[in-house]
Amino acid sequence: MSEKKPSLEVTEIPADKISAEVSSLLNRGARMLYASGVDMGVPGIRIDYYFTFDAEIPGRNLALRTFVNRKKPVIESVTPITTQADWAEREMIEFLGVEVKNHPDPRHLWLPLNWEDMHTSTRQQQDPRSERIDTGPTAHPPHDNIFTKQLSVVPYGPYHPALIESNYLKMSVEDEIVRDADLKLGFNHRSIIKLMERRDYYKDLFLAERICGFCNVHHSLTFAQAVEEIGGIAISKKARYVRTLLGEMERMKSHILAIGLMGDLAGFRTMLMHAIRIREDILDSLEVMSGQRISHGIITLGGIRNDVTPVHTDVILSKLQDLKKSVPEYFDQCLANDVFTGRLRTIGVLTPDAARESGAVGPIARGSGLNLDIRKNLPYAAYEDVDWDVVTENGGDCFARMQVRMREVLMSLHICEQCCDVIRSSPSEPVPLVHELPCGEGFSRTEPPRGELLYHVASNGTNTPDFVRLRVPTFPNVRIMLNLIKGSTIGDVPVIIGSIDPCFSCTDRVTTVSPQKTVAPGSGGS
Amino acid sequence: MTGIFWVNPLIAFCTGILLSFLLRKLTARIQSRRGPLISIPPAWRDINRTKVFQPLYDILKLFSKDTFIPERSSPLFIVGPIMALVCVALATLFVPIAGISFDYSFGLVVLVYLLMGEILCVIVGGITSGSLFAVIGGVREIELMLTNEIPFILGTFALAISYDSLSIRDMMGFNLLLNPFAAVVVFLSILVKLHIKPFDISDAESEIVSGLTTEYSGKLLGLLEVTKLMLTFVLVALFADLFLWVPSSGFMAWVVFFAGVGVTTTMIAVVHSLFGRFRIDQATRWLLKVPLALSVIAVVWAAAGRYVL
Numbered sequence: 001m002s003e004k005k006p007s008l009e010v011t012e013i014p015a016d017k018i019s020a021e022v023s024s025l026l027n028r029g030a031r032m033l034y035a036s037g038v039d040m041g042v043p044g045i046r047i048d049y050y051f052t053f054d055a056e057i058p059g060r061n062l063a064l065r066t067f068v069n070r071k072k073p074v075i076e077s078v079t080p081i082t083t084q085a086d087w088a089e090r091e092m093i094e095f096l097g098v099e100v101k102n103h104p105d106p107r108h109l110w111l112p113l114n115w116e117d118m119h120t121s122t123r124q125q126q127d128p129r130s131e132r133i134d135t136g137p138t139a140h141p142p143h144d145n146i147f148t149k150q151l152s153v154v155p156y157g158p159y160h161p162a163l164i165e166s167n168y169l170k171m172s173v174e175d176e177i178v179r180d181a182d183l184k185l186g187f188n189h190r191s192i193i194k195l196m197e198r199r200d201y202y203k204d205l206f207l208a209e210r211i212c213g214f215c216n217v218h219h220s221l222t223f224a225q226a227v228e229e230i231g232g233i234a235i236s237k238k239a240r241y242v243r244t245l246l247g248e249m250e251r252m253k254s255h256i257l258a259i260g261l262m263g264d265l266a267g268f269r270t271m272l273m274h275a276i277r278i279r280e281d282i283l284d285s286l287e288v289m290s291g292q293r294i295s296h297g298i299i300t301l302g303g304i305r306n307d308v309t310p311v312h313t314d315v316i317l318s319k320l321q322d323l324k325k326s327v328p329e330y331f332d333q334c335l336a337n338d339v340f341t342g343r344l345r346t347i348g349v350l351t352p353d354a355a356r357e358s359g360a361v362g363p364i365a366r367g368s369g370l371n372l373d374i375r376k377n378l379p380y381a382a383y384e385d386v387d388w389d390v391v392t393e394n395g396g397d398c399f400a401r402m403q404v405r406m407r408e409v410l411m412s413l414h415i416c417e418q419c420c421d422v423i424r425s426s427p428s429e430p431v432p433l434v435h436e437l438p439c440g441e442g443f444s445r446t447e448p449p450r451g452e453l454l455y456h457v458a459s460n461g462t463n464t465p466d467f468v469r470l471r472v473p474t475f476p477n478v479r480i481m482l483n484l485i486k487g488s489t490i491g492d493v494p495v496i497i498g499s500i501d502p503c504f505s506c507t508d509r510v511t512t513v514s515p516q517k518t519v520a521p522g523s524g525g526s
Numbered sequence: 527m528t529g530i531f532w533v534n535p536l537i538a539f540c541t542g543i544l545l546s547f548l549l550r551k552l553t554a555r556i557q558s559r560r561g562p563l564i565s566i567p568p569a570w571r572d573i574n575r576t577k578v579f580q581p582l583y584d585i586l587k588l589f590s591k592d593t594f595i596p597e598r599s600s601p602l603f604i605v606g607p608i609m610a611l612v613c614v615a616l617a618t619l620f621v622p623i624a625g626i627s628f629d630y631s632f633g634l635v636v637l638v639y640l641l642m643g644e645i646l647c648v649i650v651g652g653i654t655s656g657s658l659f660a661v662i663g664g665v666r667e668i669e670l671m672l673t674n675e676i677p678f679i680l681g682t683f684a685l686a687i688s689y690d691s692l693s694i695r696d697m698m699g700f701n702l703l704l705n706p707f708a709a710v711v712v713f714l715s716i717l718v719k720l721h722i723k724p725f726d727i728s729d730a731e732s733e734i735v736s737g738l739t740t741e742y743s744g745k746l747l748g749l750l751e752v753t754k755l756m757l758t759f760v761l762v763a764l765f766a767d768l769f770l771w772v773p774s775s776g777f778m779a780w781v782v783f784f785a786g787v788g789v790t791t792t793m794i795a796v797v798h799s800l801f802g803r804f805r806i807d808q809a810t811r812w813l814l815k816v817p818l819a820l821s822v823i824a825v826v827w828a829a830a831g832r833y834v835l
Contacts, residue, residue, distance in 0.1 A: 153658075154658055154662075176665075176806070265732045266732075266803055267723060267724075267726065267732070267801075267803025270556060270557045271802075273559055337800075337801065339801050339802045339803070342804075342808060343802060343805060489807075490662065491730070491806060493733065494732040
């Protein structure tokens with residue numbers, strides 16, 4: 001493993017050449033994954049732009065790295081070149097205080113809209129010792145241009161029946177047609193990235209699992225893969241198959257609930273209830289393997305924590321047999337309902353070009369006909385060894401996205417069966433214990449149910465990571481959701497949100513870097 | 527039996543609670559939500575049991591709560607639900623409950639106006655609350671009402687043509703076989719008026735929080751719930767009276783009437799749980815297509831039966 005070439009190829013270039021390099025990479029067919037900064041202390045703020053080439057199989061991960069001055073961090077925006085960098089740069093502005101020049105929309109995404117006003121308020125605080133928040137009107141109105149339009153503004157959230165998670169979607173509406181939409185995140189801040197930097201690697205696995213309730217296997221799996229790359233830890237065959245099995249079980253679990261929720265958002269409550277009924281078999285299988293229904297805690301560095309015996313696989317196989325009957329039956333019943341499918345067809349159409357340009361990932365990209373699946377593009381776990389195929393649909397509308405999910409569930413059933421057969425006959429091997437890790441960086445990408453997950457972990461030789469950066473699939477997809485909402489009617493908004501299947505808590509929890517604190521000098525891992 | 531028609535609102539309220547329970551129970555069973563059985567062994571009583579009067583408890587809870595009145599609302603916010611309740615209570619007088627009704631030769635016309643008045647009162651009360659969701663809900667409700675009232679009126683008046691009378695008591699009979707088109711049309715209109723699933727657009731929970739009733743709370747919401755219960759009963763009883771054969775007096779009248787009401791509610795519950803929700807433009811287009819065509823056919827059918835044959 002250790003002699004393998006690193007999964008992230010880093011090119012260090014000066015800050016003023018970033019724009020030219022980004023556009024040349026994009027012209028060569030690259031897709032921008034993410035951009036993120038780390039305060040490295042003496043060398044300055046390090047900014048990484050992550051790229052990948054989707055056409056190449058197996059894929060290649062590139063990073064453009066640049067350093068900017070800590071005292072006055074200024075960088076030229078690449079959002080005018082590609083909109084894929086939009087939210088990533090807004091995140092940098094907020095959490096690292098980097099001044100991104102020429103950014104078209106440098107408003108707050110996570111912090112409160114009147115954040116500047118909170119600190120620079122001219123009002124006298126009556127009692128300086130009191131911790132009470134001054135709730136009076138702010139000196140300046142929030143820097144938010146959506147309110148200035150001559151249209152009705154419909155708020156969705158922070159608490160709204162359509163969006164179970166807290167976020168705030170504002171829509172300017174004219175005669176039931178949505179003219180403009182804006183999203184405010186940041187209601188679920190948990191500082192998980194910062195917390196990871198002070199826990200050791202084994203504890204970080206559990207912390208990564210808590211980022212998302214739906215993709216928890218993939219979060220711990222991706223973190224484990226990144227750390228295994230740093231340490232050059234080999235994984236046994238059985239562990240690879242068990243990881244695949246867990247990932248696919250999770251995909252089925254998430255997709256079936258997403259399909260049910262889509263029905264619920266279109267007013268078809270019965271569909272949601274039956275989705276939950278079918279899902280029980282999957283949750284039972286996961287409980288058999290790991291002892292837990294939601295957060296499994298089974299993936300560890302170098303393998304899996306508890307063994308999966310032939311007895312377990314027999315139970316799982318019998319459950320899979322039941323699922324093979326009930327799942328297609330359920331899907332047929334959903335698709336036979338004309339009122340329901342009529343709500344989805346030709347709604348929220350995302351053309352393949354638009355999907356490619358805006359950097360869509362996961363079922364959203366595949367619903368628009370893009371052949372984009374990390375399991376195929378950059379195989380991990382045992383995906384190279386099992387028989388499966390990428391599912392794509394050409395419609396690009398909400399119906400196509402739902403059909404991608406439906407067909408992926410059937411594909412996952414097929415993969416799970418193969419995994420169970422292999423796990424039955426494989427011997428158990430001891431899991432290597434990781435005592436210390438060398439200095440280095442690990443980079444890993446996986447395909448959770450909602451799209452592409454990215455972890456970048458750096459080790460500085462101690463028992464805690466130097467930094468962890470991650471990007472969840474909802475991060476690029478929600479930005480696309482806003483574009484799809486514009487121009488649709490109010491009645492379609494919940495359906496479009498449901499077809500994107502966003503996970504706002506995921507998106508919120510990862511975006512937490514405290515700008516005041518700095519990494520101790522001399523601990524730079526690069 | 528016409529002298530005691532003033533008991534009709536009470537019967538409507540009590541039966542409405544049972545009908546609401548039936549709707550909830552059937553929907554839950556179709557959605558595979560398992561609850562306790564209606565009759566369980568005495569030893570299990572402490573665990574949990576089905577509460578047949580749960581709709582009543584919900585309403586009593588609402589009446590025990592504080593009522594919040596939005597600052598920007600007008601007095602119509604309070605008047606709206608009260609007027610709606612008055613309208614629907616008056617409407618119960620004109621619907622024969624096992625033959626008990628206020629016998630009036632223009633009963634059907636008055637009933638149609640009262641049912642429309644109930645909807646208008648709820649709309650007026652809702653949109654004066656100043657909530658954006660209520661306004662959107664009100665607009666949708668008006669669009670639905672405009673497209674739905676025509677089939678409803680044509681469907682019921684087809685029977686009036688057949689029997690040459692506008693009194694509901696004169697029209698009672700086994701009209702399900704005599705004029706099946708009218709039965710279908712009236713059933714569809716009842717679905718729209720009650721906001722049953724394909725047509726619950728004006729209080730779509732996931733789109734516009736709860737539409738017209740978004741700002742209502744406490745006792746005013748309780749009034750609206752009572753109105754909803756009684757409206758359910760009025761429409762279901764109207765369907766049973768007009769299309770299922772209900773005798774006009776005697777013990778069998780009560781049996782057949784409640785059986786008919788139960789059957790109609792069961793049909794509504796099945797429809798409620800087996801459909802998604804229309805978008806407003808889809809709903810109006812469909813309502814202008816299918817029920818309107820069927821109602822015209824029903825009228826032609828009735829006229830042909832009356833004058834030609």
